[in-house]
Amino acid sequence: MRHRHLPPADEFPVELALLGDPELLALYGRAMRQLERESIQFGAAEPETEFRLEELRVELDRRDSRDALKASKRRIRGLYGGIGSEPPDSLYGGDF
Template sequence: MSTRLTPSEPFPEHLVPLDVPEVEVLNSKLERELTHEYVRDGEPDPETEFRHEEVTEELDRRDAVETGAPTAPLLHVVHPPVEAARRSS
């Protein structure tokens, strides 16, 4: 079992159905991957940054729901597959 989640590895299409521990594991793996990419390349892969942002937003949303704090509306954004995005840039 890897402790990091590389940009080429599968990532859940939707985070809402996952249990909190599953989202926390994703967050941990993505944070480790970000650190690895910064050390290796000096900057993170855009896919890793996007995934980390998505997981962070989901954890923040869950925290807000748990505490009763108001949350920003969830926006559904469709992103192209990683390879298609790389080819177009």
């Protein structure tokens, strides 16, 4: 059975971008439980736990930004009338 927390000795994915959202969120939850455990037991987190949490936060923030941009593009496209009626790419500031 897997731990409900993520000890520093446990494996950690090298490329978080390859994980699906459910897997990434589960890993984040395990890392947060590990942080809580270390804070209670030792009064501070292990550097590896802090590093992993930061990596997970960066990936989650990247996905949130990507999703927000996609939603914004859909809203803008809706203002321009739908299929075949696209605003200029310059309006988006680049495409993801």
